[in-house]
Amino acid sequence: MTKTNLQTLKGFRDFLPEEKRNRDYVEKKISEVFERFGFEPLETPTLEYASLLLGKYGDEADKLVYSFTDRGEREIALRYDQTVPTARILAQYQGQLPKYFRRYQIQNVFRADKPQKGRYREFTQCDIDIFGSTSTLADSEILACSYFAYKELGFKEIALNLNDRQTLMANLTPFTTDKVDVFSLIQTIDKLDKKTQIEVVAELVEKGLAEEQAKLALTTLQTTGPSDNLKAIIDGAIALGVDEKSLVFNPFLARGLDYYTGMIFEILLPEYGGSSSGGGGRYDKLIDNLGGVDVPAVGVAFGFDRTVEAAVALGLLPENKSTSQILVSVFDESLLPESLKVAGELRKAKIKTELYPAVDKLGKQFKYADQKQIPFVVIIGEEEKLANQVVLKDMSTGQQFKLSLSELVERFS
Amino acid sequence: MTKTNLQTLKGFRDFLPEEKRNRDYVEKKISEVFERFGFEPLETPTLEYASLLLGKYGDEADKLVYSFTDRGEREIALRYDQTVPTARILAQYQGQLPKYFRRYQIQNVFRADKPQKGRYREFTQCDIDIFGSTSTLADSEILACSYFAYKELGFKEIALNLNDRQTLMANLTPFTTDKVDVFSLIQTIDKLDKKTQIEVVAELVEKGLAEEQAKLALTTLQTTGPSDNLKAIIDGAIALGVDEKSLVFNPFLARGLDYYTGMIFEILLPEYGGSSSGGGGRYDKLIDNLGGVDVPAVGVAFGFDRTVEAAVALGLLPENKSTSQILVSVFDESLLPESLKVAGELRKAKIKTELYPAVDKLGKQFKYADQKQIPFVVIIGEEEKLANQVVLKDMSTGQQFKLSLSELVERFS
Numbered sequence: 135m136t137k138t139n140l141q142t143l144k145g146f147r148d149f150l151p152e153e154k155r156n157r158d159y160v161e162k163k164i165s166e167v168f169e170r171f172g173f174e175p176l177e178t179p180t181l182e183y184a185s186l187l188l189g190k191y192g193d194e195a196d197k198l199v200y201s202f203t204d205r206g207e208r209e210i211a212l213r214y215d216q217t218v219p220t221a222r223i224l225a226q227y228q229g230q231l232p233k234y235f236r237r238y239q240i241q242n243v244f245r246a247d248k249p250q251k252g253r254y255r256e257f258t259q260c261d262i263d264i265f266g267s268t269s270t271l272a273d274s275e276i277l278a279c280s281y282f283a284y285k286e287l288g289f290k291e292i293a294l295n296l297n298d299r300q301t302l303m304a305n306l307t308p309f310t311t312d313k314v315d316v317f318s319l320i321q322t323i324d325k326l327d328k329k330t331q332i333e334v335v336a337e338l339v340e341k342g343l344a345e346e347q348a349k350l351a352l353t354t355l356q357t358t359g360p361s362d363n364l365k366a367i368i369d370g371a372i373a374l375g376v377d378e379k380s381l382v383f384n385p386f387l388a389r390g391l392d393y394y395t396g397m398i399f400e401i402l403l404p405e406y407g408g409s410s411s412g413g414g415g416r417y418d419k420l421i422d423n424l425g426g427v428d429v430p431a432v433g434v435a436f437g438f439d440r441t442v443e444a445a446v447a448l449g450l451l452p453e454n455k456s457t458s459q460i461l462v463s464v465f466d467e468s469l470l471p472e473s474l475k476v477a478g479e480l481r482k483a484k485i486k487t488e489l490y491p492a493v494d495k496l497g498k499q500f501k502y503a504d505q506k507q508i509p510f511v512v513i514i515g516e517e518e519k520l521a522n523q524v525v526l527k528d529m530s531t532g533q534q535f536k537l538s539l540s541e542l543v544e545r546f547s
Numbered sequence: 548m549t550k551t552n553l554q555t556l557k558g559f560r561d562f563l564p565e566e567k568r569n570r571d572y573v574e575k576k577i578s579e580v581f582e583r584f585g586f587e588p589l590e591t592p593t594l595e596y597a598s599l600l601l602g603k604y605g606d607e608a609d610k611l612v613y614s615f616t617d618r619g620e621r622e623i624a625l626r627y628d629q630t631v632p633t634a635r636i637l638a639q640y641q642g643q644l645p646k647y648f649r650r651y652q653i654q655n656v657f658r659a660d661k662p663q664k665g666r667y668r669e670f671t672q673c674d675i676d677i678f679g680s681t682s683t684l685a686d687s688e689i690l691a692c693s694y695f696a697y698k699e700l701g702f703k704e705i706a707l708n709l710n711d712r713q714t715l716m717a718n719l720t721p722f723t724t725d726k727v728d729v730f731s732l733i734q735t736i737d738k739l740d741k742k743t744q745i746e747v748v749a750e751l752v753e754k755g756l757a758e759e760q761a762k763l764a765l766t767t768l769q770t771t772g773p774s775d776n777l778k779a780i781i782d783g784a785i786a787l788g789v790d791e792k793s794l795v796f797n798p799f800l801a802r803g804l805d806y807y808t809g810m811i812f813e814i815l816l817p818e819y820g821g822s823s824s825g826g827g828g829r830y831d832k833l834i835d836n837l838g839g840v841d842v843p844a845v846g847v848a849f850g851f852d853r854t855v856e857a858a859v860a861l862g863l864l865p866e867n868k869s870t871s872q873i874l875v876s877v878f879d880e881s882l883l884p885e886s887l888k889v890a891g892e893l894r895k896a897k898i899k900t901e902l903y904p905a906v907d908k909l910g911k912q913f914k915y916a917d918q919k920q921i922p923f924v925v926i927i928g929e930e931e932k933l934a935n936q937v938v939l940k941d942m943s944t945g946q947q948f949k950l951s952l953s954e955l956v957e958r959f960s
Contacts, residue, residue: 140638140838141621143594146903148636150643151650153585158588170894172871172901174564179669180593180625180655181556181613200594202615205659210556212593223561225553230563232919234904237564242593246618256592268905271877274887275902282894373887375895376904425553457583464684474687474786481583481695482788488585489688489787491647491680506645 136524145247145255151426156451157258160442162242164260164283173238177468178219178241184209190218190424212244216435217263221425228427234272240438241303260441263433267423269514272432273397273416274370279378280401280412284326287441288450292380293402296368297387298361299394299415305358308353311343314500317392319351324388327408336378367397389413393420396433397432406444412436448486455507458488459546462512463499472514479539480512485546503529512542558660558668569864574653575637577673577696581651584676584692591632597622603631603837609941611658620920625657629674629848634838637678641840647685648678653851659872665852673854677845678834683776685845686810686829687783693814693825693847694789700854705793710800711774711783712807712828718771722764726755729806732764735937737801739867768798780810810845818859820824825849858920868920872959873903873926876912885927889937892952895924898959916942925955 202213338348396416414434614624751761809829827847893900
């Protein structure tokens with residue numbers, strides 16, 4: 135193997151056990167909440183016909199799609215997001231899917247993007263969507279499920295910033311000109327979470343608005359309250375148990391993407407800082423555009439990496455540094471059967487147990503447990519064998535206890 | 548979207564909710580057992596430098612690796628198996644990994660193979676391995692963990708067919724000729740699970756052995772008992788709780804791959820039929836060959852698809868046809884808050900609950916629950932609201948019960 139070989143490809147990541155455990159924990163917790171809301175799991179292939187993906191995300195994005203020609207001369211491409219494959223699913227399996235299709239999907243996507251801090255070429259997307267309903271109830275469900283997913287992970291402060299794309303469009307349309315369409319205005323307004331109002335006005339002016347008009351546009355947004363549609367959605371979310379304080383109307387919230395048609399929102403975790411950890415909204419025309427079946431939709435995409443980072447930073451994850459709770463040591467060759475029996479009994483009781491896979495000095499076995507941060511070691515020597523006992527060593531304190539096997543099992547059950 | 552677009556790429560699969568749920572269930576159960584044995588999760592990227600993968604699996608296999616040139620002119624390739632990337636991990640993170648590294652890995656791999664029944668171009672591999680130990684204890688652990696993974700899924704008959712590659716080599720070496728090396732003999736012997744002894748003898752003769760010699764080779768294997776190494780491994784597995792009857796010495800078991808150096812085994816599920824559901828063994832030289840670090844290893848790869856199929860066929864999976872246990876119906880606009888509240892309370896109690904996402908005729912809502920096979924529907928009408936009750940309808944019997952909200956929650960908790 136040459137040296138080049140022994141590298142992870144640029145922009146890609148290995149997840150060693152400690153990090154992978156954290157990711158698995160977050161995935162498990164949020165999946166539980168998704169299922170509690172009736173969302174069903176879906177998996178689509180990593181590879182699709184390139185023609186399915188290209189031209190769906192805009193010209194700039196097309197350059198980021200990993201595509202190539204396979205040995206059968208097919209143009210194929212790696213998953214770029216989960217929405218386009220799901221649009222294919224909705225078209226391809228019409229009649230097989232329920233009228234209201236709630237699905238969650240947690241898979242990796244691929245983007246040939248410039249690698250930079252926090253941006254990778256393979257990363258996990260985590261989406262929930264309700265297809266088939268135009269009711270505000272579906273919007274409320276998406277908000278509530280997003281809120282409770284973060285709640286389940288232990289976040290104390292969760293803010294869902296909300297707006298209505300219809301209101302935004304209606305308010306901004308009078309300010310459009312021949313040169314500046316409403317989506318261009320929205321894209322600039324969208325920067326208000328990172329830029330000051332003065333900077334945003336300057337950008338609007340640069341785009342061709344008179345300064346007066348630019349300022350008036352912002353004032354118009356600021357003084358317009360939530361739409362009846364948004365009020366109904368918020369009321370629904372509260373009735374579903376979402377804390378009223380977590381539902382924050384933000385008249386400037388724009389969301390970059392063109393395809394939203396109603397409620398839009400972003401998830402903020404104020405304990406962890408400013409930028410959003412996910413976002414979504416209603417997109418009633420997109421599935422038709424993508425897959426040719428007219429299915430209204432509302433959903434959210436969670437930033438999985440950011441969610442894991444935030445949970446780690448805030449100490450919300452279990453502190454296990456090791457999968458195993460107990461290392462069963464091996465005293466010597468003659469006492470092997472006793473160690474094996476104890477390991478078998480602990481596992482029977484579903485206790486995560488590692489058997490030291492060698493006959494070695496006890497000191498070395500303790501050192502191994504220490505390095506791997508396995509919290510307890512069990513020792514069975516001749517004396518213990520005769521007394522039908524085991525020694526349990528707490529690696530954090532060094533304390534040792536004599537216990538019967540059943541006492542040991544009970545202690546960890 | 549043209550018609551071509553709306554197809555799943557040939558050789559690839561969509562997993563709609565019912566199938567995905569089954570797969571998730573199997574993955575969850577076996578992962579639990581892996582962790583109970585102290586195996587730690589690992590994830591490697593889908594893409595690697597092509598030079599890492601090519602030349603590692605043999606010339607024939609190289610043709611099956613999906614490889615292409617990315618926009619940065621790098622030659623890259625899709626994951627072909629989990630062993631080569633793990634060899635990279637062992638080399639790249641030397642010193643960061645524990646001396647005895649137990650890892651499990653469940654990820655998809657890609658092979659540009661001819662699609663045929665039961666063979667796909669993307670499929671899930673599921674591996675456990677112990678790196679760093681030459682002790683028979685590690686072999687016993689792999690056997691026991693394999694056994695208990697299938698046990699946990701509910702399989703009643705589990706057979707681990709065992710042999711020792713060393714014994715096989717020693718027994719067959721005297722029969723090699725200038726034309727037939729020992730691996731060629733092993734490849735033919737390996738067919739004894741599907742071919743008769745007469746057919747295998749014929750193939751050996753075709754390869755250049757005298758008929759007498761070919762027959763003697765088989766007799767030699769048949770009359771040689773398990774090696775001391777294999778006996779120790781079997782004793783260890785029994786001490787770890789494996790049923791003695793499940794450990795079957797098979798002197799003809801060969802395993803196709805060249806790299807095994809000690810114990811080899813295959814997992815059979817006799818209730819489901821003849822072919823193996825997984826297999827593995829000891830391969831003490833492979834990691835050095837692949838990654839340049841001398842690490843002994845023993846492990847097993849489960850056939851994930853076959854395991855899921857077998858579990859489905861034998862009725863071992865939960866019968867839920869729907870994720871949701873309860874559909875909370877919506878009586879009318881004015882009673883919406885009651886329905887939302889009930890849905891919220893059920894979910895608070897971790898009961899999987901779907902809210903009907905529209906105001907619609909009750910009949911339609913029942914029909915929806917029926918089609919989706921949601922077993923229960925909750926109805927809250929004016930009368931129930933006043934009496935602080937709900938109606939629970941059992942969709943399988945049509946029976947209806949009046950309950951308080953707390954009785955409802957209790958019933959499903």
